[in-house]
Amino acid sequence: MTDFQPKIILYTADAMNERGEAVLEQYPDAEMMEVRQHNRLPELGMNHFRVKSDVLVLGRLKTLECRWSGRSSDYISPSLANGCFGGCAYCYVDRHKKVNPITLFTNVDEINSAVDSHVMSLPWPKTPNQTDPVFHTYDIGCNSDISVDFSLSNGVREVFGFYRDHPRAKATFATKFVNRDLLDFDPQRKIRIRFSLMPSRVSKLVDVRTDSIEKRIAAINDFYDAGYEVHVNFSPVIVYEGKQWREDYRELFRELNAALRPEVKAQLKCEVIFLTHNQWQHQANLAINPKAEELLWVPELQENKRSQFGGWNIRYDHQLKSKMIRVFEGLIADEIPWCDIRYIF
Numbered sequence: 001m002t003d004f005q006p007k008i009i010l011y012t013a014d015a016m017n018e019r020g021e022a023v024l025e026q027y028p029d030a031e032m033m034e035v036r037q038h039n040r041l042p043e044l045g046m047n048h049f050r051v052k053s054d055v056l057v058l059g060r061l062k063t064l065e066c067r068w069s070g071r072s073s074d075y076i077s078p079s080l081a082n083g084c085f086g087g088c089a090y091c092y093v094d095r096h097k098k099v100n101p102i103t104l105f106t107n108v109d110e111i112n113s114a115v116d117s118h119v120m121s122l123p124w125p126k127t128p129n130q131t132d133p134v135f136h137t138y139d140i141g142c143n144s145d146i147s148v149d150f151s152l153s154n155g156v157r158e159v160f161g162f163y164r165d166h167p168r169a170k171a172t173f174a175t176k177f178v179n180r181d182l183l184d185f186d187p188q189r190k191i192r193i194r195f196s197l198m199p200s201r202v203s204k205l206v207d208v209r210t211d212s213i214e215k216r217i218a219a220i221n222d223f224y225d226a227g228y229e230v231h232v233n234f235s236p237v238i239v240y241e242g243k244q245w246r247e248d249y250r251e252l253f254r255e256l257n258a259a260l261r262p263e264v265k266a267q268l269k270c271e272v273i274f275l276t277h278n279q280w281q282h283q284a285n286l287a288i289n290p291k292a293e294e295l296l297w298v299p300e301l302q303e304n305k306r307s308q309f310g311g312w313n314i315r316y317d318h319q320l321k322s323k324m325i326r327v328f329e330g331l332i333a334d335e336i337p338w339c340d341i342r343y344i345f
């Protein structure tokens, strides 16, 4: 995984608890600057990627709400962080911001306590569903990549401990990085890591500054051995070059089948999400990553949908998508029949 070494750390006064101070101590050579709000940063005169490499923001999360999901998890936890080192061309975390450095929220005790109150108010035992047969599940990584955040602050480790020890709650997050620091923690299967996978040659174009698909697949057995539950996240599924995408997925599934041990396969499930894109992001990508954009922006296959945040989202035409979903299910049934699909859309 990348060695993130921020050159500038921006922090709000209310983020300066023991975790915030420990982060500042971890990077003594970084320039430190106090800001009034973590989400209104001063003009830094840096481009999209430099901000992601050079800047770290520390803030205090004020909205401590658990939101219903029903897909990757039952609920979405209040964010532990926002922003990411990666620069994936389709990333929705980046979609509504000009600059998006990693912002860590240091008030993890308040976040954990909000989750605890939330989960303790839910019926118990839980009615089993696709997210988990036993525990209420919380996605802790919807706005950042937790594998990266884990090494930046002890706060994330504290959160891992909270879920490991909680009698009713289980954490989950998707990742595009392999951070071996996580292997020192034994979550006793109370944390589900979901490695995101797509055909390698496409990932090289669109998953900017993340770990390679080969590296992610090679890590799955190790994460299982360390005590994680490991699933995979086939997302976003990008359709390209006529039927070529199907052949590339077939190849990916064969690689996965060959790499995993039987006991790892027995617990591994997947989720599948076809690409949605966005008009604003399309314009930004034309300047930043035009080669990736050729794969993402294919108007003859796509339709518009008004986004809840304003602007237009673009997704595959719904009739076409129903066919693609059947194709994808067929490929899984052929090549990795041991892999249950938790949901596909």
Ligand code: SF4
Residues within 6 Å of the ligand: 083, 084, 085, 086, 087, 088, 090, 091, 092, 093, 094, 143, 144, 145, 176, 210
């Ligand atoms: S790794 Fe995830 S959060 Fe980071 S840029 Fe890529 S899609 Fe976004």
